Amino acid sequence: AMKPNILILGAGYGGMVTAAKITKELGPNEANITLVSKHDYHYQTTWLHEPAAGTLDSDRTRMPVSQLIGGKKIDFVLGEVEQVHPEENKVSLSNGEQLDYDYVVVAVGAIPETFGVEGVFEHSFNQWTVNGARELKEHTEYMFAKYNNEPKDEYLTFVVAGAGFTGIEYLGELSVRVPELCKKYDVPLNKVKIYCVEAAPTALPGFDPELVEYAMNLLENRGVEFKIGTPISEVTENGVTLKGGEEINAETVIWATGVRGNPIIEKSGFENMRARVKVEKDLRAPGYENVFIIGDCSLIINEETERPYPPTAQIAMQQGETVVKNIKALIKGGELQEFKPDIKGTVASLGGKEAIGVVGDKKLFGTSAHFMKKMIDNRALWILGGAGLVLKKGKNPF
Template sequence: MSNIPKIVILGAGYGGILTALRLQKELNYNEADVTLVNKHDYHYITTHLHMPAAGTDNPENARVSISKLIDEFKIDFVKSTVVQIRPQDKKVILEDGTLSYDYLVIGLGGEPETFGIPGLGEHAMNIRSINSVRLIREHIEYQFARFKREPHRTDYLTFVVGGAGFTGIEFVGELSDRIPELCKQFDVDPALVKIYNIEAAPTALPGFDPELVEYGMDVLTKKGVTFRIGTAIKECSPEGVVVGEGEEIKSATVIWTGGIRGNRLIEEAGFETMRGRVKVDEFLRSPGNENIYIVGDNSLMFNPEGRPYPPTAQIAMQQGVVCAHNLVASIRNQPPKGFTFSNKGTVASLGKGEAIGIAFGKKYKGRVAAWLKKAIDLRYLFIIGGISLVLRKGKFL
């Protein structure tokens, strides 16, 4: 038994869970000892978090119990927090123990990138986890209750979302749907509520199709969102944000969606990183460490034009599949497979019944794009949990 290779997977995000599930499928019993480590006993669907954050859905619908996904006879699940990675010792230090490994997969997820903007780390909230979206939802509701006690404080009803990438756009879409409901519940004049979406780049959804971006911004503007494009947040404080050339927007709610960096544990472990991400080789391995694979937000890969791929769920899922294949190949002394990203398309939700997207080489908008978004979500549930998970969770997505 001691000759059986030990595979440790850190993180049950998209990359980690797909790696684990594919290993579960491809490995024979007793061919490897696989351990999956995650700080929660559930996998959460990151691309769905904007809905519970705004309060348009229950946070429970965005999470799936890991025990319902894995075969406990093939994969050991350890609920713990990673404290340190020691590549030189082939060990991972957890808050309550130590794991040794022959092969390591790092998929610990990213952290908010604040770009050094003063106060952003301390005073802005982030859509990053089940717990963070619970906090945002309760915070938003609380602002309406506070306003009823202090009706001169319009900053309670001013919501600033930093970043107009996919998360920012999808969140303001849901928030603009939720506001009328909250106004009715708390008897607040909807005209007093302000939603600002602030983006430093010259366009919302940078890199996305301009025609669809224009359509999306038009839909959201009609729903009450004020865009400040080409405007940088210079500072964040408990009173709000300073933007552009010193303009102050007073707000009790600042939500930052403006960027993701890798994980500090990777930098601390001595890997060469760019903003906390490791430039992996074509087989998803860390340079100089043929037994260490890095996936998802922690990996850095470049497209044929030489630009880094954005850290999306789609690329993490595909990396997980290839990572598992290469782990099995290494154990069986077979050649590894190079990773090539296959873009299946991208869809951004704009709230209930509205979305924009590109798939199968065509542009989609409105209700058709919203249906497409739903189909993508259902496909993911099927990939990780089969038809039973689709039937259990599909109606909520």
């Protein structure tokens, strides 16, 4: 019989875990495995707030795909996926090439959600990618360099849209970085304004209120001004316009209000909610025997709350493991497994040695939460590349 082709789309958390584990389950005589991604490196999306603020070198967050799949029987295709054609078992790339599959794993991540607010893509920093982080970091430093030659307040005004995990984690890093930049560029600290504008009635909606208060107090003490329950109606060349008409003049607007799935999902015609596919329990797209969708492109329901789980790296990686087992079962026989997320906890960094989190039923803050966060970051490296990768790119938890 012909060997089946397995295509993995996206070299993020879901895709890389799938790639890392699949060769353990299927030998080179049992399947052809191909990983497609638009960069030749994997990056730790969950770390990007650090290089974006300039508190970590962006190279620390990325690693060559070749190194991660080195020695494994996986072909790598550097290319941008445009569309899956599930009726034809094909994937098309932006260079016109087509790839055939017997099984496909769609793990192409997310894009920013604008909630219909105009001007986001034109006038804000919104790309939580390595390239996006690099640009924001350089831009921020440039604003400080510019200010003393042309002292306009808007150069030193930063607006973070969204007080969810990404916004809060980014504010943590920015508020640590700003005093360093002030020193470097001879700018008085009190000239810098950092706003966090959030539409919901609270920061970190759904998170433990005591920890939310801890985070907000800490960030306020570092100079962050929160505008909670305040929707942004437009992002413009000059900054943001708030509902009610107030404007904040700022050269730097950072968009962190949440994500929707990759537009590939909509283009490919899968039934979706905000470009996320409500997958079957075995992680297949409804109606397709050979299409698995994982990570931020998938939507799974928390049966306790009857609401979707927020998309996380934690879930994406666990889904990768289940997909590997299920593809193996389809090829070699056996039962498909149901995916059940095992939520170990949630920890958000706040810059420096500060963090907040809930792990199991324990609340953590300060240095113990900071320690836990670094261990979580190191664990992801461990899963993808073992001890070698932890030594090379890992974080010091102390």
